Amino acid sequence: MNNKFKKLINTAQEIQLSQEKKDSIRMRVESFMEMTPLRVSAPTSLRDRHYISKFSVLNFSKAVSFALIVLVAGGSTISYASEDSLPGDTFYTVKVNFTEPIQESLAFSQEAKLEVKTKQIEKRLTEAQTLLEKNDTTPEKHAQVEALVEKQAGEIAKSIDKLQEKGDVEAILNTTSKLQPVLKAHREALEEVSKPKAENQTDLAVAIVLTEEQEESTKNSAPATEVKSVTQTAEEIAIETDKVQKSENKSTAADNLLKTVERTIEQVQQKETQALDQVDQLEKEGLNINQVTTKKVEEASKEINDAKETIKKETDQMEVPTNESKDIDTLIDTSITTFDQNLKSDLRLLTITEAEILLEESKKLFEQGFYKLSLEKAQQALQITEGIVINQRIETLRESIRDIENQTKQEIAPEPEIEEIKTEAQIKAQEQASQAIQALEEQLSFNQ
């Protein structure tokens, strides 16, 4: 039996990653590390109690992959510099077209990809916001950001569709719950920007009207001093109108972006409601097994508690007779029986702890959503406790039978006088027998 076990373990221990695969994963991990900037508070060293320093010699394939790593690492300085770039910056295109798609391709599952995409759309919106705050917008820059936001939103919708095909509702809800607050926050901020500042504008309009009037009056009568002031105001007006132009740019840009964001929010909400419908259906299906499991878990924990209580009662009762008994024999007898019973209750406690562990596991599984496995565990726990309960019943039955036997024995017990006579007769018989033996021995020694 042990040989088979050992053979299995030995085969298992021999399994290793192929060197190529090991190297290629190492490379991917390393480029991921380059792309995940460390926080200032990151630890300066990694501890590992079981760490054994080993120096492995670089073989050929390792050398090749090392060269590749150097290439990737070299490229990463640009990626890193582009991290905070804005539309219009030199590195912005690097970021949007190079760094971020790589980040996305490194994510495995659809869910992880969605997470990356969510982060990216959030970044785009923040970028747009900073552009607006800086008052540094041109229609071109904004069109770029807007297009990117729209593209990202479309991709997110596609990924969600894929998840829906797979039936991974949890992932969808995860994403939508992360995405919605982000989008809504940006919507509010954009709404504020897109509102044209009415006071400013009316003020400016008034100023323009006034200057127009002034201009007309100066055409009629033009003293030198007034002409100067007119040109000054004209310059001021030019600056003001430029400002107005810019803020108009700003509000239209914000307006457009706002519309895109609102569309995206709508899309996301739609996907969410779809996912929620699916959840409802799944829940209806799962409800039955769910209910059965909770019931079983409750039953098992109740049985365990009952069994514990009865055991406690038994042990409490057992200690009483030892104090009352006087006879050494009965003392020994009772101590043996109490020892026996203690042993039995200990064993029962052990099985109860086993049942408790099973129940704990079942509860954990239940929380994790593995209802079927949870049900199995709960049933196992229940079986064990049922076994204990049955044993207890059998034990009590046996005890009552013993009681009845004792009672009947007492009733039919022989009278003591007869016993005494018997013993006397026995003593006589014994004496006679020993005498006979002595005589025989004497005869034997005489013969020799």
Next chain:
Amino acid sequence: MSEMDIEKLKEQYLKHYDEHSDALYRFFAFQTSNNAVASDLLQDTFMKTWEYIAAGKEIQNLRAFLYRVARNTLTDYRRKKKSHSLDAITDTGVDFADDTDILEERSIQSDVEYVFEKMYILDDHHKELITLRYVEEMSIKEIAEIFQERPNTISVKLHRATEKLKNHLESIKQNQDE
């Protein structure tokens, strides 16, 4: 943190990769019985752990932490896959998309299948325990740290798993084993 410190940290982390990647790969291979999935999960584990380190969170025992991340990754994977019966696994087959040595790959796969076939009677939890205790030869204490449970609980479960596996192995006919 200086540039030098960052480089040192990265170097250390990659050393840990060299040290533990085989064991973690084995761990995933036995739980999933699929080379491609095992490699993917391995990569994911090391990336997630690095993200954690990069966020500036402290890790007391990296090996135990790696296994904890590995178990979470595995749980996520299982939840997504839901049914992981033997049929489903043979249906999925092996992904040879990589340009690795196919022959070598195949022999590894058959070993994994051999082990998996023998261990399939165990539930996921027990399989993980047996792998860590006997294949990776970890101490009960360390396993308890990974599972975040009491050592006594681990002992009881491990005992049950070993008994079950041994009985199962015993019940397999001799000629089937050879």
